Amino acid sequence: MFNSISMCKTLKSCNVLFYKRNFSISTKLLDTNSSDASITSEKSGFAKSFEKQSQLLQEESVPKHNFASLLRNSKLIDLGDPKDKIVIGKIFHVVEDDLYIDFGWKFHCVCTRPTNRKDDYVRGARVRIQIKDLELSSRFLGSNTDLTLLEADCKLLGIISSPIRPTTSEKSS
Amino acid sequence: MIRRCLILPLRNGITVCRNNSTAVAEQAESTQESNTPAKNPLDHPDYFQVHNLFTVKDLFDARVHFGHKEGSLNEFMTPYIYGSRQGHLIFDLDITAEHLRKALNFTAHIAYRGGIVCFFNRNALNAHLVEKTALECGEYAHTRFWRGGIFTNADHQFGAITRLPDLCIFLNTQNNILNQHTAVRDSAKLLIPTIGIVDSNCNPNLITYPVPGNDDTPVAIELYCKLFKAAITRGKEARMKFLQENN
Numbered sequence: 001m002f003n004s005i006s007m008c009k010t011l012k013s014c015n016v017l018f019y020k021r022n023f024s025i026s027t028k029l030l031d032t033n034s035s036d037a038s039i040t041s042e043k044s045g046f047a048k049s050f051e052k053q054s055q056l057l058q059e060e061s062v063p064k065h066n067f068a069s070l071l072r073n074s075k076l077i078d079l080g081d082p083k084d085k086i087v088i089g090k091i092f093h094v095v096e097d098d099l100y101i102d103f104g105w106k107f108h109c110v111c112t113r114p115t116n117r118k119d120d121y122v123r124g125a126r127v128r129i130q131i132k133d134l135e136l137s138s139r140f141l142g143s144n145t146d147l148t149l150l151e152a153d154c155k156l157l158g159i160i161s162s163p164i165r166p167t168t169s170e171k172s173s
Numbered sequence: 174m175i176r177r178c179l180i181l182p183l184r185n186g187i188t189v190c191r192n193n194s195t196a197v198a199e200q201a202e203s204t205q206e207s208n209t210p211a212k213n214p215l216d217h218p219d220y221f222q223v224h225n226l227f228t229v230k231d232l233f234d235a236r237v238h239f240g241h242k243e244g245s246l247n248e249f250m251t252p253y254i255y256g257s258r259q260g261h262l263i264f265d266l267d268i269t270a271e272h273l274r275k276a277l278n279f280t281a282h283i284a285y286r287g288g289i290v291c292f293f294n295r296n297a298l299n300a301h302l303v304e305k306t307a308l309e310c311g312e313y314a315h316t317r318f319w320r321g322g323i324f325t326n327a328d329h330q331f332g333a334i335t336r337l338p339d340l341c342i343f344l345n346t347q348n349n350i351l352n353q354h355t356a357v358r359d360s361a362k363l364l365i366p367t368i369g370i371v372d373s374n375c376n377p378n379l380i381t382y383p384v385p386g387n388d389d390t391p392v393a394i395e396l397y398c399k400l401f402k403a404a405i406t407r408g409k410e411a412r413m414k415f416l417q418e419n420n
Contacts, residue, residue, distance in 0.1 A: 065228070065229065065230050066229070066267075067229050067233065067238075067255075067265065067266040067267055070229070070230065070233045070266075071233075071238070071255075071263065074233075076258060077258070080259075081259060082259060104236070105236075105239070106236060106239035106240075106241075106387055106389055106390050107389060107390070134259075134261060135241065135242050135261065137241065137242050137244060137245060138244075139244055145244065145245045145246075145247075145374065146241075146242060146244035146245040147245075147350060147351075148241060148242070148245055148350055148374070150350070150389055
């Protein structure tokens with residue numbers, strides 16, 4: 001039994017020596033590669049396989065452009081149930097106290113101008129809105145189809161940026 | 174005098190001349206023999222390369238795939254719908270792209286033959302853009318109130334003998350949310366081919382080349398205007414080149 005233990009110890013030391021030798025061999029290879037590269041521009045061995053592997057990883061990240069994958073990765077699907085979700089919109093038209101806000105959906109929404117910071121709400125301002133309903137449409141009694149208002153229903157939460165009042169980052173740039 | 178209408182013969186030698194009013198039939202001048210070695214644009218599936226004008230991604234970015242809610246769906250639009258997301262319908266853009274390619278090819282051919290195109294849109298949000306597009310490509314637009322007999326009673330309403338459009342492009346087939354535009358029915362009556370952007374609440378039956386898609390968002394209408402303008406411009410340029418080569 002004691003002989004076997006001593007055998008294990010020797011084996012272990014042999015293994016350590018084996019790994020050390022391998023490491024030194026690999027570094028030797030790298031040195032030869034760098035010296036080779038300076039002489040000729042060809043790569044071989046580890047450097048060549050490293051290049052090939054990194055290129056493979058880059059090719060995988062090309063996005064697919066067929067409709068099914070575009071839809072699956074779109075913001076509409078990320079939204080989930082649109083009720084009570086907060087999105088960012090942009091004011092594209094102003095009529096006195098009504099703000100027409102476009103947030104990337106089929107319809108725009110119309111909100112009344114809030115009382116605080118009222119002068120910041122101009123065309124081109126980015127605002128935060130909470131979606132109540134993506135399309136104001138309902139079926140009335142006696143009709144075959146719904147009647148739509150061609151508008152979304154949202155609550156205006158606040159302003160993000162306005163062309164009237166430039167932020168500090170915009171001032172510095 | 175520049176001849177406004179150049180009628181090219183079809184393959185079997187019969188010339189086509191269509192009268193929409195009580196005008197005297199225009200003289201059909203054939204500049205080519207029927208069995209000519211020069212290529213006939215009608216033989217080619219995409220003579221003006223309008224298929225390169227857009228991709229499915231362009232349609233997607235312009236929000237063409239958004240439809241109305243399920244409750245306002247017209248039953249005839251179900252073949253064009255991909256599905257419904259939380260009650261909102263989504264158009265299948267592969268089907269839309271195919272229909273749009275056919276429509277653009279047809280537009281370019283009509284412009285090549287020297288036809289008059291008329292744009293229609295009754296959505297006040299986009300009316301100005303449509304009128305501007307028509308002006309830029311040298312064609313016509315009607316985005317205001319439509320008096321009943323503009324097509325059917327043209328000679329009386331305009332006082333003189335009128336030439337009606339050879340193609341009607343509807344960027345919105347609805348007049349208001351309840352009714353379809355009268356010109357859709359009248360064009361079908363007078364055998365004027367129509368192209369129409371049909372949304373999920375529209376009826377595509379009377380339209381020759383329906384293009385299922387969004388007709389409410391200004392971004393989508395901008396894209397359609399850009400594409401139709403490009404198709405018409407290509408047709409007209411090819412026509413100019415053809416006339417210069419033969420004179």
